[in-house]
Amino acid sequence: MVRTRPLKVALLGCGVVGSQVARLMTTHADDLAARIGAPVELAGVAVRRLGKDREGVPPELVTTDAAGLVARGDIDVVLELIGGIEPARTLINSAFEHGASVVTANKALLAQEGPALHAAAEKHAADLYFEASVAGAIPLLRPLRESLAGDKVNRVLGIVNGTTNFILDRMESTGAGYGEALQEASALGYAEADPTADVEGFDAAAKAAILAGIAFHSRVGLDDVHREGITEITAADVAGARQMGCTVKLLAICERAEDGRSVTARVHPAMIPLSHPLAGVREAYNAVFVEAEAAGRLMFYGPGAGGVPTASAVLGDLVAACRNKRGGGLGPGESAYARLPVSPMGEVVTRYHISLDVADKPGVLAQCAMVFADHGVSIDTVRQTGKDGEAKLVVVTHRASDAALGATVEALRRLDTVHGVASTMRVEGE
Structure with a gap:
């Protein structure tokens, strides 16, 4: 391979996902260089606090000055893995202003500020990739954005939150109540100390907004998504579903109206027949059905969370962004030309x-x-x-x-x- 300038990468956040990204960048360095056509160099890692041993990350690369890191001017790609709205929004915009492309897993920010972020990326001729924001390791957004770009998607239906699927699966398989199943999910690390974002449907609603926007080429924000969680689901509800030959799942459903003039996006628990493929999605796995006019029904299935699976999606986007940097091109930006309204x-x-x-x-x-x-x-x-x-x-x-x-x-x-x-x-x- 002809020697060329290394592409410099800044990593924001070194938690569950960020630490795995750093590890895989090191262990797969030769393969990444071969696939991109140039070496990839981890130029800095921004964290909240110093003093913690971060395996595989040279101490001299670690900094608490995230703003200074993204504004260096020599960074090619910024990986934003800190989550939340701020300071992530400010840091991403600064990255664009200083010539870097961005890879993010920040579903909440994308659902709330997606159009503004896409506009900033376009203004500065940069890429914005976010495969890891929905369904972890499952290749889902890229097929919607690229593989199905010539088709008409009518419906996206799926399980996009592993925590709630684990809880409902345990209620189904053991007869446990909601509280007992949540305790088990917490003990096994499937639920956060504060599980509100998952069990009240906020996490799935953000993902539904992203999916609907891409699928229907229209702007769909978090406030457009009807949201209900699973906290009111009882063992009696699950037993009643079983009597009907059904099971209970928290579903994200994005649909185009029959007349094609509007779309809807919603997240709520629902009964589905045991014969439906989504009924067999167990534990913390995710699965999404896409129904397109020409392609028909497609199903995407796999681990929807976790450090290593999500890092896989981040690295896939990193490769794409680096290839574009090296070749002088850009990946797909926002496609919202259809401007379909969201029905209540x-x-x-x-x-x-x-x-x-x-x-x-x-x-x-x-x-x-x-x-x-x-x-x-x-x-x-x-x-x-x-x-x-x-x-x-x-x-x-x-x-x-x-x-x-x-x-x-x-x-x-x-x-x-x-x-x-x-x-x-x-x-x-x-």
Whole structure:
């Protein structure tokens, strides 16, 4: 190989993912150089605190001055792995201003500030790569951005958060309640000390915004995504799904409207049939279905988090950014030409599984059925069990607007014969 100037890389963050990136850059240095056509040199590693032994990272490269590192002027690519909005946003913009391309795994920042970051990259003729921001090691964004660039994507449906999938899988396989399953996830390192971002759906919602924006060539922000978490899911909900031949998953669903004039993006728990491929995604794995007009149904599956898997995606982007630096080209930027509006959740057409605690006496079923009819919601199946004056009524609806279904549930709550709405859950995948 002809000797050429090394490409200099600045690493921001040396935690679970960053430390693995640094290690792999060292152990795979020869292969990376061969694939890029030039050596890659780790020029600096920015951390919050000094004094910690970081295996494989020369101490002289470690600094707490992240701003100074990205502003050096000789950095070719900045790897942003610190997360959060600030200082990540400022550091990325500084990297662009000083001539560097950026690789990031920062889903929260991309979901909130994606258009501004893409505009800054374009202004300074730099690359912005972010494969690691969604689904860890799974090659997903690049196929959407590049391989399917000539196709029309109509739907993206998937499991994009490993923590919640592990919890729901444990509830399914062991009969555990939510709290018990969360404790196990924490003990095994699948859940953070504060699991709110995962279990309340914020993490998945950020990923859904990114996926929808790419898939539909339109700007979709975090505020556009309907979000519900799994904290209210009970062992009874999981058992009820099993009786229907279903399982419960936290799904990210991005869809193009049937008339093609708008899109929706949502994250919420849903029942899916055991026959659906996503039903078999266990533990902390991720899987995403992409439905395209010409390509048909594609499924992407693999580890969605963890230091080594995520580092794999980061290094893939690093290779692409370095090749572009060496060759003088640029990768794909933002594609938002379609400008499709995002419809509210109420306009989504879906199905509901509704569990009601009702009085066990004649006429209750007819009274409830009238409420469904008054709101234009058709009933698919009904199951009723009763004992000692109390009964459980389980209704599964046909497809209707989410607004109509929500109004139906609220009307049912007001009936004297309905003692409580035990649970409501959407049904998908049929």
